[in-house]
Structures are given as C-alpha cells and as structure tokens.
Amino acid sequence: MLKKIFEPGRIGNLEVKNRLIVPPMLTEFAAEDGRLTERYIRYYEEKAKGGWGLIICEDNVVDPYGAGFKRIAGLWSDDMMEEHTELVERVHKAGAKIAVQVYHAGRESSSVITGRRPVAPSPVQDPTQEETPKELTNEEVRELVEKFAQAIRRCKEAGYDAIELHGAHGYLINQFMSPFSNKRTDEYGGNFMNRLRFPIQIIERAKALVGEHYPIIFRISADEMVEGGLTIEDTKIIAQILEEKGVAALHVSAGVYKSGAIVSAPTVIKTAIFSDYAKEIKRVVNIPVFTVNKIIYPMVAESLLKEGKADFIAMGRASIADPYLPMKAKQGKFDEIIYCIGCRQGCQGKIAMQESVSCLVNPKTGKEVEYEIKEAEVKKKVMVIGGGPVGMEAAIVASKRGHEVTLYEKADRLGGQWLLAAIPPGKELLNTLTVWQKGELQRAGVTVALNTEVTKELVVSEDPDEVIIATGANPIVPPIPGADKQHVFTANDVLQGKVDLKDKVVVIGGGLVGAETADHIAVHNKKVAIVEMLPEIARDMESASKQFLLEELKKYEVPCYVNSKVLEIKDSTIVIETLEGKKELEASQVVLAIGSRSNKSLAKTLENQYKITVIGDASVVGKALDGINLAYKTALVI
The missing domain is CATH 3.40.50.720 (NAD(P)-binding Rossmann-like Domain)
Known part of the structure; x- marks a missing residue:
C-alpha cells in the first residue's frame, strides 16, 4: 500500500532514503548556555534509528540575544560545535541524514530570556509579546547577516547534511519579509524586494562561505493569517525568488505568533491542514517542497505524495509520539504505531511554559535512557x-x-x-x-x-x-437544591449515550469537560447554555484547543454565563446568581460537569x-x- 513515502528523494545534491522528514520542533533539551546535551543528542538519535529519511533539528540560534527560549541550542561560536559533530555522527550511524534549523527570534524574544530588549526590523510590538522591540540599524542588520552565514559555515564543518533557514512563524527573517512587522523605508523595507533583502543577503553570504552546492532549505509561512501580513500570492512570488537565489527546497508552513494556534494544529483541526499551501507553492517552483502540520498517518503522507501536493512529508509531533513510525509502517505494523492525538499538552503546552517537551502518548520522549524497559531481576x-x-x-x-x-x-x-x-x-x-x-x-x-x-x-x-x-x-454531584431531579444528569451520562437529549439543555460547569459536552450537545442540534462560577470558560484547557473550542461555541451561539452560581434546579428552569443579579434559565435537562473526585x-x-x-x-x-x-x-x- 505504501510506496511513494519510501522512495528516495533529492534535496539539491543531498540524497535522502525516503520522503519522511522530522521537522524542527523545539524541545528545550539543550543547556542554558546553548550547548547540546546528551539528552538532546539521544532524542534525535532515537528518531534516526526509527527510519526517518531526514531529521531537521530544532531552531538553533545564531546569537545568544536572539533566543526565544531559555534552553535553546546555539551556533554562535566555533567552541560550541563539538557536541554538534557528535550528534551528526550518531545520527548518520543510525541511518538518517541530518540538517539543523538556523534562526533568530527577533521580536519573539524577550529581556526576561536574554537580558536585553529584543530587536526587529521596526519598533512594532508583536500582538502576543510584552515588549516593543528595538529597531535594528543597517549596520546591525549587516552584522546579523554575517552571524547567520558564519553559523551556517559551522554547521557544514560539523557535518550537517544541510541547513534550514527559519523564515517562518514570525521570527526575525519572517519579520523582515512581512509588511505586518516591517515598516522600514530604507534598503531593508518599504517595498517587496527590499523586504527580501535580508534573507537574500544571508543566502548569498552563506554560499560564499560553504559553496553553491551545500543545501539550504528555507522554511516559510505561506500565509501569515493576520491582517496586513503575507498571503499565499505573495509567497508564491517569494518562492520563485528564493529558488533563483539557490535555495534547495522550501518547507511550507503558515502562521505567525498571533495566528499561532493553527501552526501545530490541535486535535479538532482537520488533517494535513497546510497541504494546499504546499500544493500552491509547488505549482510555481521546480525545487522540492515539504508539507507539514498535523500529518499523523503514513497513509495520509502517501496520499499527499500521490496527489503531487508535496515532494517530502514533515511529521513533527508524529515523530515525537512514535520515533519508529517509518520502520513500523514499512513493515506493515500499523497497529503498533503510537499515533499523535494532537493534544499539544506535552509538546507545545510545555514549551509555552518554558519547560522541556514530553508526550502524553509516549512517556519515553526525552527520557529514552531513563525510561528504557529492562527485564526485572525478580519477577512478581x-x-x-x-x-x-x-x-x-x-x-x-x-x-x-x-x-x-x-x-x-x-x-x-x-x-x-x-x-x-x-x-x-x-x-x-x-x-x-x-x-x-x-x-x-x-x-x-x-x-x-x-x-x-x-x-x-x-x-x-x-x-x-x-x-x-x-x-x-x-x-461530583453538588449539593444544589434539585440536583436529584430526574431530568438532571452528569456529563458522563450524556457522553455515554444514556440520555435522550431534548432542547434547552443547561450544562453546569464550564471547565474542559463541561465546555466540550456543551459543544457535543450543540453540534447535535440542541439548544444548550453553560453556567460557570469562574470568570472564563475552559480555563483548564490547553490554549490552542481552547481557542478553537470557544470559536465553536460561538458558532453555535451557546450562551456562557461566567461568574455565575446555580442557586436551584427547578422542573423546567434553573435559577442562577450572576454579577447582574438573579436569572432564571429555561432547562428541559440539566447536565452536571463540575469536576470529579478520586x-x-x-x-x-x-x-x-x-x-x-x-x-x-x-x-x-x-x-x-x-x-x-x-x-x-x-x-x-x-
């Protein structure tokens, strides 16, 4: 059944044994001084053993003041490269090719992380950040061009098979390219080509150091999904210019920090959500195109290749859930693959808290040595x-x-x-x-x-x-007067299919369970409302999943009464106390979702x-x- 994903492919002069790529996903496994740790190396080595064709290591920063996270790998000094060389050797020995993503966070950094105010093309505060960045001078821009180029030189000398320039997701290169963040009117802004000058200079200077044939992959946000940002039509032009400048492949993502909930799409978002962007880019270039984001099943990867939407398939969270996905798929052991469930709790959720990555479905993530299963000395x-x-x-x-x-x-x-x-x-x-x-x-x-x-x-x-x-x-069944009435059920009862749902349902409790149960009821064409004591709905939910759930509740016009307490459940109504006073809501059925007790x-x-x-x-x-x-x-x- 699977054929295309296991065909070899080329990225410039680099031959890759199959079409399955591990895209860069930050782990925070590096040390705070930017050096690679054994944990970092072992994590990628495990993926290499699992059969991936190309592994692109997470964002490595070219300047310590450009770090967007505390424990991020660095490329700013020749003295840092010994561990990189070891990583490359171990991944090669395990049978995979390896690249590394080269980046600078720009305005997505912070003084809390680096001790300095972040820098950017223009002093425009990112909607998600707390600091207005310092505008880079032309001299500082040229210094950063050199820092990028020297970092790329170090990568080649360490043995990496390729590098990837991070020109996506609202980081520094993307900031220069986008009218959303670049408001300059000098040689680095003010029109389309000027905004591209920074990445083009990096590519040109890097090639002067590493040669024309060393593969440079460029990651790009095909559509920034923000007002005044880059669109797919802009990016199709950019893609052709990058190809002309010698980029070996394009890694097509989308979004920036403001639209970041979709960048690592949560459970409820459809599969392969960015694949049509890759298809659009592929129509205008001849170099390989990667597609990425919520590609979970090997069969979907195969189909995307057959459709011609992309040349390589990047499966980030899928590789965290099961580093051995390619090997198992090739052997036809699909039932043994641990599939990513899109929960984001251990990956994006942990990173958002400046913590190391883990995985709900794969506890061994980042603990490949500590959590190795060994035979017990005494059987019990x-x-x-x-x-x-x-x-x-x-x-x-x-x-x-x-x-x-x-x-x-x-x-x-x-x-x-x-x-x-x-x-x-x-x-x-x-x-x-x-x-x-x-x-x-x-x-x-x-x-x-x-x-x-x-x-x-x-x-x-x-x-x-x-x-x-x-x-x-x-x-938990709360001591609310009327909670024992026959038309009162728990969320478990509803989800187990034990309730013949009627119209005008009220869910008491707006946490994750209550909000999702209300969504379930609304989707099945019943009028439903939520009553929650706290000031917000789904407070205990992962941020991206919460954003899309709230949009869904809004779509179905589900009233949400926050800061509200239920005083009584009557036969056809409930009485609540809000900040504005008492209200009585129609309720043919009441669903309790206020929590559980061990x-x-x-x-x-x-x-x-x-x-x-x-x-x-x-x-x-x-x-x-x-x-x-x-x-x-x-x-x-x-």
Whole structure:
C-alpha cells in the first residue's frame, strides 16, 4: 500500500532514503548556555534509528540575544560545535541524514530570556509579546547577516547534511519579509524586494562561505493569517525568488505568533491542514517542497505524495509520539504505531511554559535512557486495577519487564473515561491511544479481566506481590437544591449515550469537560447554555484547543454565563446568581460537569496489607499526560 513515502528523494545534491522528514520542533533539551546535551543528542538519535529519511533539528540560534527560549541550542561560536559533530555522527550511524534549523527570534524574544530588549526590523510590538522591540540599524542588520552565514559555515564543518533557514512563524527573517512587522523605508523595507533583502543577503553570504552546492532549505509561512501580513500570492512570488537565489527546497508552513494556534494544529483541526499551501507553492517552483502540520498517518503522507501536493512529508509531533513510525509502517505494523492525538499538552503546552517537551502518548520522549524497559531481576505477580489509559500503561510496561500481570476492569470494555473524552466533535483521534494500548496488552501478554469489580476478598484470593490501583474518579454531584431531579444528569451520562437529549439543555460547569459536552450537545442540534462560577470558560484547557473550542461555541451561539452560581434546579428552569443579579434559565435537562473526585475506596481497604501504589485520578484528579507518565514510571521500578 505504501510506496511513494519510501522512495528516495533529492534535496539539491543531498540524497535522502525516503520522503519522511522530522521537522524542527523545539524541545528545550539543550543547556542554558546553548550547548547540546546528551539528552538532546539521544532524542534525535532515537528518531534516526526509527527510519526517518531526514531529521531537521530544532531552531538553533545564531546569537545568544536572539533566543526565544531559555534552553535553546546555539551556533554562535566555533567552541560550541563539538557536541554538534557528535550528534551528526550518531545520527548518520543510525541511518538518517541530518540538517539543523538556523534562526533568530527577533521580536519573539524577550529581556526576561536574554537580558536585553529584543530587536526587529521596526519598533512594532508583536500582538502576543510584552515588549516593543528595538529597531535594528543597517549596520546591525549587516552584522546579523554575517552571524547567520558564519553559523551556517559551522554547521557544514560539523557535518550537517544541510541547513534550514527559519523564515517562518514570525521570527526575525519572517519579520523582515512581512509588511505586518516591517515598516522600514530604507534598503531593508518599504517595498517587496527590499523586504527580501535580508534573507537574500544571508543566502548569498552563506554560499560564499560553504559553496553553491551545500543545501539550504528555507522554511516559510505561506500565509501569515493576520491582517496586513503575507498571503499565499505573495509567497508564491517569494518562492520563485528564493529558488533563483539557490535555495534547495522550501518547507511550507503558515502562521505567525498571533495566528499561532493553527501552526501545530490541535486535535479538532482537520488533517494535513497546510497541504494546499504546499500544493500552491509547488505549482510555481521546480525545487522540492515539504508539507507539514498535523500529518499523523503514513497513509495520509502517501496520499499527499500521490496527489503531487508535496515532494517530502514533515511529521513533527508524529515523530515525537512514535520515533519508529517509518520502520513500523514499512513493515506493515500499523497497529503498533503510537499515533499523535494532537493534544499539544506535552509538546507545545510545555514549551509555552518554558519547560522541556514530553508526550502524553509516549512517556519515553526525552527520557529514552531513563525510561528504557529492562527485564526485572525478580519477577512478581502484579494486579492492576482499572482499565483506563493509566492502568493499561502500567500493565503494559510491567508485563514487558517480565512480571505476571492481570488487569482488572469493572466495565465491559477498556478505556475508562478516556472513551468519553473521545466523544465530543473532533476528538476521535483520542481513540487511537485506546486501540494501541489494547493491542499492546495482547502483545505484552497481559491477562485482562473485564466485568470484574475488584474487592478486598478478590485481592486476598489472588495474593499478589504488588497492587497498582488506577480506579479513576467519579463525577461530583453538588449539593444544589434539585440536583436529584430526574431530568438532571452528569456529563458522563450524556457522553455515554444514556440520555435522550431534548432542547434547552443547561450544562453546569464550564471547565474542559463541561465546555466540550456543551459543544457535543450543540453540534447535535440542541439548544444548550453553560453556567460557570469562574470568570472564563475552559480555563483548564490547553490554549490552542481552547481557542478553537470557544470559536465553536460561538458558532453555535451557546450562551456562557461566567461568574455565575446555580442557586436551584427547578422542573423546567434553573435559577442562577450572576454579577447582574438573579436569572432564571429555561432547562428541559440539566447536565452536571463540575469536576470529579478520586475513587479511593479500594485503596483504603487494602492499606497496610499489600504493597499498593495509587496512580492517576485515583490518587489526584489531573491530566492524562501526568497520569500516564506516572504509570510508566511506577511500572519501571516494580
């Protein structure tokens, strides 16, 4: 079925064994002084072992004052390159080609990170940043041209097969190219060609240092998706000029910081969202074109190549979720691939907090050595109680280490509340994790007991060496007058399909669960409103996912009553207290979504009798990212 993605391809004079690329995605695995760490190197080495054709390492900065993040790799000195050489050698030994992205953040930096006010073509504050940048003088611009070129020279000398200039996503090169950020009227602004002068000078000076044939890839935002920014028609012209200047390939993305929610598209956004941009660019150039963003399945990558939309497929978060995706796809082991679910919690979510990247579906991300699964010295009998994603993860890892593992689930299927999380519109990708975990349980030899509620007596009869309790949490039913009425349900009831929905539903609780449940109800043509005590809806949600969910609620005209308390649930209305006073809302049905409480009952009955570990929501109600990571870690030390 898959043929095109495994055909070799060329980028300038560089031959790549297949069409699958790891695009640059910041990890914050570098040291604060810009040097590469073993963790950084091992992370990319793992991808090389997994069969990717070309790995483009994350944004490496040409000047320490151009860093947009605290732990970002640097290229500003010859003294920094020893670890780069080691990285290149190890990736080559593992069978992949390797490039590195060369960048400067410009106005997307901050004095908090670098100790200096950021610089930019013009003193125009980015809509997402807190500082107005200092305008670069012409002399400073020429100094930066030289810094870029010298960084590229260092990359070639370190052995990188190519470099990628970061001309996208609102960083410095993009800032010069775009009328959204460049308001100059000198040689570096004021018209189309002047705005391109900075990147063209970098390319020309770099080629003078590294030769005409060293491949320079250029990453570009085909459409900045902001008022007054570059459009696809602008970018088609830019692409042709870059080709004429000797760029070897174009890596076509879109967006800048203001439109950044779409740059790493979350779960609800359609697949291959930027592929039509790549197709448009490919129509006007002869050099290879890469497409990127939310390409999860190998079959989609194959189809994009067959359609002629691109020459190479960049799969960033897919490579984080499963570094071995290409190898598994080539062997036809599609059921063994861990698919990215687009949650952004461990990647973009962590980076936004200046923390190192992790992954909800792959706890080994960035911990390839620490989380290596090794056979246990002493084999034990392990009971895992609870068949949600946390319990399944613990059972899988424990069994792979050689323990005798039985997983108990009181329901008739595995997945727990994760199954409900996949019900709202656009969330079906979450089911890929459940399917993968169920397959892994079989492959790892875990005994699964469904329809089995574990009691103290059952534990005593089984007499395990260790017990892992992952029984999750139960919905909270608040002490609101009328909460016990027959037309009052929990969000779980709705998502499980236990409710014949009527019109005029009110959801009490506007957190992630409540907001997504309301969206689910609205999409299915019912009038719904949300009542939330806090000042905002979906406060606990990852930022990009939240943005698109709020847009969806607005589209369906879902009233959201924030700073509001429910006083009473009546037979056909509810009474709420708002900042403006009391209101009475029509409500043929009421849905409770005000949170969950850990299910600790079994753990309490087993205390001081067995070696027990309580994980996931059964311990503390939290995010799946943390719960699955703890499950993996727990099973590693049994």
